[in-house]
Structures are given as structure tokens and as C-alpha cells.
Amino acid sequence: MDRTSLTAEYLARVVESGAKAAELTGSQQDSVLLDTFYAGRYLSRPLFLGREERDRLHTDLENLRTALAGLPDLLFGGDFAAFARAVGLTEVQVSAVLRGRGPAVSRQTRADLYVDESGFKLLELNIGSAVGGMDNADMCRELLRHPVLADFAGSHGLGFVDSLREQVNNVLAESGFGPGDRPVVALTDSPDGYRKMLPYMEELCDRWREFGLDAYPCHLGQLAPRDGRVWLGERPVDVIFRVFLIGDLVKYPEVPALMDPVLDAAERGEVRIFTPLDSAAYASKGALALLSDERNRGLFDAEVLASLDRILPWTRMVRPGSVTLESGERVDLVEYALRHQRELVLKPTSLAGGDGVLLGWADGLGPEQWREQLLAALDGPFILQRRVTPTPELYPDENGELQPWTALWGVFTGAAGHGGAYIRATPASAAGQVVNVATGAHGGAVLQETDGR
Known part of the structure; x- marks a missing residue:
């Protein structure tokens, strides 16, 4: 069963x-x-x-x-x-x-x-x-x-x-x-x-x-x-x-x-x-971002890739520049994150117990606050991860x-x-x-x- x-x-x-x-x-x-x-x-x-x-x-x-x-x-x-x-x-x-x-x-x-x-x-x-x-x-x-x-x-x-x-x-x-x-x-x-x-x-x-x-x-x-x-x-x-x-x-x-x-x-x-x-x-959650990055897929065999595809959501370090989405589309990371706030979560790479985690869909979190936190995280120890709806x-x-x-x-x-x-x-x-x-x-x-x- x-x-x-x-x-x-x-x-x-x-x-x-x-x-x-x-x-x-x-x-x-x-x-x-x-x-x-x-x-x-x-x-x-x-x-x-x-x-x-x-x-x-x-x-x-x-x-x-x-x-x-x-x-x-x-x-x-x-x-x-x-x-x-x-x-x-x-x-x-x-x-x-x-x-x-x-x-x-x-x-x-x-x-x-x-x-x-x-x-x-x-x-x-x-x-x-x-x-x-x-x-x-x-x-x-x-x-x-x-x-x-x-x-x-x-x-x-x-x-x-x-x-x-x-x-x-x-x-x-x-x-x-x-x-x-x-x-x-x-x-x-x-x-x-x-x-x-x-x-x-x-x-x-x-x-x-x-x-x-x-x-x-x-x-x-x-x-x-x-x-x-x-x-x-x-x-x-x-x-x-x-x-x-x-x-x-x-x-x-x-x-x-x-x-x-x-x-x-x-x-x-x-x-x-x-x-x-x-x-x-x-x-570190930053290590998950390296596994999620499509540029690194050639490092792993088919069995490992199948496992990563099953369990690992889209994850990226918060860095300026373009990234690839699950669909293969290339987008600017910051612009995409600003437009798709409710689909993303911002996380520090190494803190524990939920400290510093910002849910894009959290009650009372407006676009300006999201933008402020996102820009503050640029080039810092933070990731963006696709929301999982359990x-x-x-x-x-x-x-x-x-x-x-x-x-x-x-x-x-x-x-x-x-x-x-x-x-x-x-x-x-x-x-x-x-x-x-x-x-x-x-x-x-x-x-x-x-x-x-």
C-alpha cells in the first residue's frame, strides 16, 4: 500500500x-x-x-x-x-x-x-x-x-x-x-x-x-x-x-x-x-542551488538527474543576471522575482529553524517590502526557491x-x-x-x- x-x-x-x-x-x-x-x-x-x-x-x-x-x-x-x-x-x-x-x-x-x-x-x-x-x-x-x-x-x-x-x-x-x-x-x-x-x-x-x-x-x-x-x-x-x-x-x-x-x-x-x-x-541551501542549476546537469548520470527532478524544486542563488526556468525560458532573476512574488520564497543559505525565511505569499507582505528584501539579498548568502504547495x-x-x-x-x-x-x-x-x-x-x-x- x-x-x-x-x-x-x-x-x-x-x-x-x-x-x-x-x-x-x-x-x-x-x-x-x-x-x-x-x-x-x-x-x-x-x-x-x-x-x-x-x-x-x-x-x-x-x-x-x-x-x-x-x-x-x-x-x-x-x-x-x-x-x-x-x-x-x-x-x-x-x-x-x-x-x-x-x-x-x-x-x-x-x-x-x-x-x-x-x-x-x-x-x-x-x-x-x-x-x-x-x-x-x-x-x-x-x-x-x-x-x-x-x-x-x-x-x-x-x-x-x-x-x-x-x-x-x-x-x-x-x-x-x-x-x-x-x-x-x-x-x-x-x-x-x-x-x-x-x-x-x-x-x-x-x-x-x-x-x-x-x-x-x-x-x-x-x-x-x-x-x-x-x-x-x-x-x-x-x-x-x-x-x-x-x-x-x-x-x-x-x-x-x-x-x-x-x-x-x-x-x-x-x-x-x-x-x-x-x-x-x-x-547550505546554496549547494541545492548548484544542483538545481541546469548548467550543471551534465555532471550527473541519468539516475541522479531523475532523483533531482523528482524532489528538488527550482532553486537559485540571489544574484543579478539571467537564469533559466523549468520551462527552459531565460529571464532576469530580479525582474522575474518581482513579478512572481507569490510563487517564491527567499531563504538565507545557512540559518536554521526558519530564521530569516521570507515567504512571498505571507499575509501582509506587500510588493514594496518584497522588493526591499530581495534587493538587500542580492549577492548575499540567500537563495530563491519555487513555492511548494503541500x-x-x-x-x-x-x-x-x-x-x-x-x-x-x-x-x-x-x-x-x-x-x-x-x-x-x-x-x-x-x-x-x-x-x-x-x-x-x-x-x-x-x-x-x-x-x-
Whole structure:
């Protein structure tokens, strides 16, 4: 089956049962990991994914990741600094990613996608250790306590991937450890992030210990390189799990000085960083613009191009001059963007959490404001991307009636392949705002076929 047929059948069962949102949702607020972000805001049902469409989506995402990994060599002759600048990193960030390069692009990714009438469409690809949402298994377990869903899942062979377990597998695999090893891992944020997120970080480390990591939360200022190792108090650290972001180098004045000794130690081989800072360049939305540009299509084989054509919307860096549309027509970028405001979204290349995103169709955004923001973005770290209009998903409300929501899929990949998925969603009536936790999005689960039915 596919997600559409599974959804229709399940919703029919829910309506027949008369179940209300509160009873379907259960007690997910009991999870420290989840409620840190969602504060009681949970969706009343999972979304579904058939096995074949899951496998095709995973193949498309892997093809896209592989294409991204090849860009520095294919377009810049192996000059990684030139690649990093081209996708929108500042000189401070370029210097950092050059010092923090890994042997390969991380396989840990989270694709943020809408589903429209033609299928999955990628909004951005988050790569590396600082991807959120991998604590989603708690939502799946709680939803499956309700007998309507439990019976439906059992009769259709539906289950879920424990993304947190996959995260641990990724740390071990990409840091050079085996399944039986128990490395000391420092879950490391900036000092500001650590102050805000310490309870969550403590709970996450407790969960990781159950899966085989000897993990402890800290901030960059608590790590001390000495005697050929990096130390957290009296513990020698094997792996620094990087939660701090490339943007922190600009956002927080103290971070560069705190980061330097850690990067020096990693370069000397005294500690491993999961994941190296170079993942920030590959995860830049500017890199998606390079893949979307028709001038680069000759770099990739037919299978990769088919994947890009399926999931990647038209995306361009905000630069003066002409560009090619999907139809093949050549247009001036600025003139086209001014005429087609409601079809486009303006995004910074490397900010996270929806920061700086400007939806051309947002309520109250007039042509003059759009023009002002667009011209300010010229030659800066910004992209324009084609609007994706998602198909609404129906969720039971507190009266048992079905209401339309806009669902943003977060789909993970990892060292072992498909790494699970979760949902953030807002009521469809709020189509003029970005779907993320900061704007009040609800959290939701994904169940998928596991036995080929």
C-alpha cells in the first residue's frame, strides 16, 4: 500500500470509532525529550509511508547527497574553500570548515519535505550531527498505545525506525568504533545553547548510554585539550558530538576562541568530531542551488538527474543576471522575482529553524517590502526557491472531526540506510507562516510498512 490508501483506511476507522484527539495522542508530554520542544503540542495521528515509496524516497535522498558530495571536485577542481564561499559561507566560517573536514560527507541527514500532488519535494537537506527530531520514537510508541491504531498497524505490518538508535549507530560508524565499543562522548553545545538546553541534553545522554555511548553534556568552554587528549573534567573524550552550529561563529563572539583549541586537537588526531564542520557547507541551501542549476546537469548520470527532478524544486542563488526556468525560458532573476512574488520564497543559505525565511505569499507582505528584501539579498548568502504547495493532511480534532493541517516531513538517512521520520505541522489556515517549532508547530510520528505488504 501507499501513504494515501493507508491514510484513507485509517481515518475511516478513527471516524467509525468516534475517537477524539486527546485520547489518540496519549501522554507524550511525559517524554522530556519531546516536550522540551513541543510543550504539549502533539498531532493526533501518525502519517503513513508505504515500503516502495519509502525506498524510492531514500534512493532519491541518497542520490542527492552523493551529488552534493561531488560538487567541490566537479565544479571547483577540489578547492573546498571556493565551494564553501560559493554556497554562502562567510570567511570566518570558511576558515573553520577547512580546519574541520572529515574523510567523507556524513550519512546522517534530515530532509525537510512537503508532499504535493506529484510527491515529495525537498525544502532543505540538513546534514550532520546537529539535526533535530531523531528522538521521535517516543511519539510512535505512545500513539501505538491506542487500540484503534495498534490494531490497524498490526493488520498492515506497520512499524517505525528508532531514529535515536540509528543516531548512535551513526556516531559509532563514522567515528571509527565498532558495535561492541563504548566510547566517551561529549555532547557539546555553545555556552548559550548549553544553558538553555541542559535538561534535554542530560536526558539525551541517558538514552544514549542505553544504546552504548558513555555520554555526557557540556559546552565548548568545558573541554580542555591536554596531554594528547581532550578532557571533560577527569574524563578523556573520544568523540565530541557537535551540537554547536556554524552560525554560532558569527552569532556568539566567544565561540571562535572556544572552538579553536577543539579544532586544533581534532587536527592532531586527539579527538574525533561528529560531525566535522565541513558538513555545514554541504548542508547550505546554496549547494541545492548548484544542483538545481541546469548548467550543471551534465555532471550527473541519468539516475541522479531523475532523483533531482523528482524532489528538488527550482532553486537559485540571489544574484543579478539571467537564469533559466523549468520551462527552459531565460529571464532576469530580479525582474522575474518581482513579478512572481507569490510563487517564491527567499531563504538565507545557512540559518536554521526558519530564521530569516521570507515567504512571498505571507499575509501582509506587500510588493514594496518584497522588493526591499530581495534587493538587500542580492549577492548575499540567500537563495530563491519555487513555492511548494503541500497537500493538506487530515487530523482528528478534540471533537473527533477531521481538520486539514500542513505537514512538514523530516526524513532521516544514516549509516545503515533509512533512519526513520517525523512530522511537524500547523493548521492549514496558517499557510502564510513557516512550519517550525518556533512558530508553534505540533509534533507527529510516521509509521511505515515493514514487512513488504
